[in-house]
Amino acid sequence: MKVGIPKGLLYWKYGIFAEIFFTELGCEVIVSGDTNSEILNLGIENSVDEACVPIKVFHGHVASIKDQCDLVVIPRIMRLTDREFICPKFCGLPEMIKNSIPNMPDITEEEINAYHEKALYKSMIQIGKKVTKDRRKIQKAFEKAMEAYQTSSCGIHDEKYESKIALLGHPYNVQDPFLNMNVVNKLHHLGVGVMTEEFAPKKEVNEYANQLFKKFFWTFARHCYGAGAYFAENRKVDGIIYLSAFACGIDSVVIELLKDRVGDFPFLVLKMDEQTGQGGFDTRIEAFVDMIERRKECEGNFSSYGEHSYSS
Ligand code: SF4
Structure with a gap:
């Protein structure tokens, strides 16, 4: 057969x-x-x-x-x-x-x-x-x-990059390179590594998700929210990119809850549908990475200024 x-x-x-x-x-x-x-x-x-x-x-x-x-x-x-x-x-x-x-x-x-x-x-x-x-x-x-x-293993965890971004969303949006216009390669090209929800510890994912006022009843929503909150609050990554399918109800709820949770932590939402243009996608990713690098530079300058003034 x-x-x-x-x-x-x-x-x-x-x-x-x-x-x-x-x-x-x-x-x-x-x-x-x-x-x-x-x-x-x-x-x-x-x-x-x-x-x-x-x-x-x-x-x-x-x-x-x-x-x-x-x-x-x-x-x-x-x-x-x-x-x-x-x-x-x-x-x-x-x-x-x-x-x-x-x-x-x-x-x-x-x-x-x-x-x-x-x-x-x-x-x-x-x-x-x-x-x-x-x-x-x-x-x-x-x-x-x-x-x-x-x-077998599923998901992405790049070790060798200094800057890292968590790529969140339903597994088919995150892992199908055609659907997400090869976002992983684009990030690698910009010198940024990727981490997906599979590499957040299960216990922590559940703990963060359970802190919400109401339990999630969608499995992938719990995974994305819990992993995103864990990555951001423990500074495991420098930013989050959420890959969302246009008109997905579950994604729209998770995105709002996660935005609320992570506050001013760098967070970019990329919406995908059959008409999404490559150019717009690239520009937004480049601008986001640029912002993350500059933010890191500023934080580095502030902390070295602090160390200097303390020791003198
Ligand atoms: S509506 Fe959302 S959760 Fe449902 S299949 Fe589409 S992308 Fe997946």
Whole structure:
């Protein structure tokens, strides 16, 4: 059986799990190519206008491989953490795809609950049944996929740069270089390293997020807010860039809460949609890095002035 895995949305976090799971079940796995303008245009043609750009891009990935596959993985992810949810668009993804893309082959529509290994196993048994009735084979494939996922790493942590910026946002916005117009390379080019939320300690992320008057019920909102507050207040980075998809409700809430929390700590929001221009993006990033460097210089001058006057 040929199984297609679209390289969009949470592929950036769990792609390795899906690839190993279906390979171990004996399928030929077809992963769509890297996002490019052709895939984006396919996504725009095959999705509703109101969808955010990561959802459109996901549609484009599906459309690009659907004719080569017997089954396409459209994960209906419900929960990643107990008593938390993710964007409702993930729960309705199979319906969106079926209604927007004509002539789809069979797709996975089963719910995926991943807040506990047992719950995830139950979900994967249902999905595995689309390929084989052999439960032991599905169990083995699940174990191999878990092992591969747990030993893989996700996120960015540049060690060798003097200046560092935290790049926050949903993982697909942060990690897909086409969607974010290669912001990581641009920062490297300007001599600035990058750190993503995966490298903030989990305990601290939760502690900072729990200081809010109300608990977050969106998993990625908790991650971004907690990591951003931790990075800023412990001066782990020199500034924060938040990559946000245009019209994303979750991002707009997190951005306001985080701005409130970090006060005058350098904070830049970059909005992405299918019409975002490269030039405007570059100028804003350069200006932000410039501001951070000058701020650091000023802080350095003040502290050396302070040391000097004290010793004399
Ligand atoms: S969380 Fe925001 S960016 Fe992600 S799918 Fe939902 S609306 Fe789109």
